[in-house]
Amino acid sequence: MTFLVDLAIVTVSCLALGLVSKYLRQAAIPAYIIAGIILGKSGFDLITSYDFVEWLGKIGVILLMFYIGYEFNFKGIREPGRLFAGCTDFGVNFIAGFSLGLVIGLSLIEAFILASAVYISSSAIVISSLIENKRLIYPEAETIVWLMVFEDIILAILLVVLTSIMSGSLAMIPVCLATTLLLIVFILTLIRRLSNFISPLFERDDEIPILLIFALIFGFSAIAYLLPALLSALAHFLGISLHCHISEVIVAFFLGSALSGVKSFRKLFGATISFKNLFLTIFFFSFGMLFQFQFATLSSADFVLALLALIALSILGKFASGALIGKRLHGSLETGLRVGAYTTPRGEFSIVLLAVVIGMGTGNYELLISLVVAYVIILSIIGSGFAKHGDRIGKIMTGSINKLTQQKR
Amino acid sequence: MRISELPEIGTKYEIESPKGDKVAVIFLTTGEIELYVLEAGAEQPSVTRLTSEEARRVGSVLTGAMLTIEREDVEVTFSDISDLRINIHICPVTEGMVGKSIEDLGIRKRTGVTIIALSRRERTIISPPPETVFEEGDLIVAIGEREQIKACAREILGQV
Numbered sequence: 001m002t003f004l005v006d007l008a009i010v011t012v013s014c015l016a017l018g019l020v021s022k023y024l025r026q027a028a029i030p031a032y033i034i035a036g037i038i039l040g041k042s043g044f045d046l047i048t049s050y051d052f053v054e055w056l057g058k059i060g061v062i063l064l065m066f067y068i069g070y071e072f073n074f075k076g077i078r079e080p081g082r083l084f085a086g087c088t089d090f091g092v093n094f095i096a097g098f099s100l101g102l103v104i105g106l107s108l109i110e111a112f113i114l115a116s117a118v119y120i121s122s123s124a125i126v127i128s129s130l131i132e133n134k135r136l137i138y139p140e141a142e143t144i145v146w147l148m149v150f151e152d153i154i155l156a157i158l159l160v161v162l163t164s165i166m167s168g169s170l171a172m173i174p175v176c177l178a179t180t181l182l183l184i185v186f187i188l189t190l191i192r193r194l195s196n197f198i199s200p201l202f203e204r205d206d207e208i209p210i211l212l213i214f215a216l217i218f219g220f221s222a223i224a225y226l227l228p229a230l231l232s233a234l235a236h237f238l239g240i241s242l243h244c245h246i247s248e249v250i251v252a253f254f255l256g257s258a259l260s261g262v263k264s265f266r267k268l269f270g271a272t273i274s275f276k277n278l279f280l281t282i283f284f285f286s287f288g289m290l291f292q293f294q295f296a297t298l299s300s301a302d303f304v305l306a307l308l309a310l311i312a313l314s315i316l317g318k319f320a321s322g323a324l325i326g327k328r329l330h331g332s333l334e335t336g337l338r339v340g341a342y343t344t345p346r347g348e349f350s351i352v353l354l355a356v357v358i359g360m361g362t363g364n365y366e367l368l369i370s371l372v373v374a375y376v377i378i379l380s381i382i383g384s385g386f387a388k389h390g391d392r393i394g395k396i397m398t399g400s401i402n403k404l405t406q407q408k409r
Numbered sequence: 410m411r412i413s414e415l416p417e418i419g420t421k422y423e424i425e426s427p428k429g430d431k432v433a434v435i436f437l438t439t440g441e442i443e444l445y446v447l448e449a450g451a452e453q454p455s456v457t458r459l460t461s462e463e464a465r466r467v468g469s470v471l472t473g474a475m476l477t478i479e480r481e482d483v484e485v486t487f488s489d490i491s492d493l494r495i496n497i498h499i500c501p502v503t504e505g506m507v508g509k510s511i512e513d514l515g516i517r518k519r520t521g522v523t524i525i526a527l528s529r530r531e532r533t534i535i536s537p538p539p540e541t542v543f544e545e546g547d548l549i550v551a552i553g554e555r556e557q558i559k560a561c562a563r564e565i566l567g568q569v
Contacts, residue, residue, distance in 0.1 A: 127418060131443075136443065137431055137454050141415070145416055148416070148417070149416050
């Protein structure tokens with residue numbers, strides 16, 4: 001019955017730290033990661049079965065991507081202003097992260113992963129601060145919310161690309177991409193074809209709807225896992241060597257977006273959100289729990305310097321992209337700086353990306369993982385402060401910029 | 410009226426008055442409704458969060474078509490017949506009325522008000538006959554013009 005003890009440790013510690021962070025009006029994500037670090041491998045080592053907690057956490061990531069896929073709106077993103085905003089946000093911040101990654105001596109792939117983590121803001125923190133600060137009536141709120149949507153689709157693309165790259169040799173990348181795309185098309189058409197059959201099942205009042213949704217999610221995730229194995233066995237039989245990897249979270253993303261076309265699913269969606277919230281919390285815990293905390297590395301001057309540079313650069317990056325977006329879309333620098341302040345917090349997606357791409361606690365990427373974990377914890381706290389006072393920051397910055405330009409004249 | 414989607418938040422309906430004041434109604438995905446009012450030139454908007462029931466009430470007040478509630482008075486107007494207004498008055502019976510019938514009190518004769526319903530311990534009597542005797546705890550629903558309702562409140566209910 002040790003699994004009960006593990007579950008109790010995870011839920012009680014997350015509840016306690018979660019409550020503290022809500023009380024302090026801080027983002028809860030770093031609290032859960034810190035709970036994991038304290039109680040896991042690097043801390044008191046209280047968990048009996050790390051695998052068990054890790055598996056539960058993986059369900060959280062799958063459900064998160066399913067949720068994003070469902071909420072994703074392909075139509076709204078195509079408006080030219082939004083496209084410009086999204087591309088500017090991606091261009092500026094990704095390049096900033098990538099070049100800094102190369103400067104501090106990471107490999108190309110590591111720098112690519114770092115850049116992805118640096119680029120993606122935390123939708124959860126951003127959206128809750130917009131509502132709390134009563135910003136929804138302002139036009140920039142729309143811009144910011146659509147930026148988050150754009151980031152979601154980029155995240156999906158990055159995940160497809162990165163899991164393919166990470167799967168091994170260069171020659172296998174196209175194979176991976178092709179099988180992933182094939183499976184996605186298969187899911188989308190299958191759900192569309194079956195929607196008449198599925199739709200009434202979601203309207204039932206018993207346990208069938210929730211069973212069906214999890215059967216779909218786990219079923220397709222299992223296919224994503226089994227298909228590459230099957231393919232490589234087949235290829236082996238034909239005398240070719242073939243290794244590829246399909247990310248199950250990508251499959252969940254597209255399953256979600258396919259199901260958004262099924263109207264009767266809406267009613268059930270609330271229930272899946274509750275499951276997502278629970279398992280995602282366990283995921284953050286499990287990520288912290290497996291994190292190899294090395295004091296020597298973390299306190300070395302190089303690491304601290306790199307971390308500080310990364311933080312400074314990514315705050316600057318969001319302000320720069322925000323300013324460009326504000327100028328172009330709203331014709332106002334101040335609005336742009338507000339966009340920058342609101343999009344500063346990073347959080348769940350950076351961690352999810354890292355966990356999905358390199359797997360948790362694997363050997364070779366220790367430096368990168370430590371860097372990103374420390375980065376996310378710090379930037380989610382600083383960032384939520386920025387988002388909370390976004391209006392004031394925008395005003396102060398425009399004030400000082402105006403002063404500077406006047407002095408020059 | 411501008412309608413826009415805010416993914417993960419809800420749907421926003423926005424209207425700007427000629428003076429530059431802005432009003433936005435946001436239907437949150439949680440089912441609640443946020444009402445924003447931003448006066449032209451103001452720093453901060455005023456925001457209130459309503460349940461769907463509260464929002465419906467606010468909405469019906471604004472549309473003005475169906476109901477206006479003033480204390481326990483309900484004024485019913487009809488969207489197609491603009492000059493027809495019926496006041497419906499809801500009040501508990503007062504001490505002086507208990508044990509007397511509608512006829513005894515001469516409600517119709519003295520005030521012009523008609524009792525259209527009586528709510529008695531979760532049982533409702535629609536169009537009670539004149540000999541109906543009031544009991545303690547009864548709730549009366551009466552209709553009449555505003556002046557008649559006032560007269561009824563004064564003379565029958567003994568309210569000033």
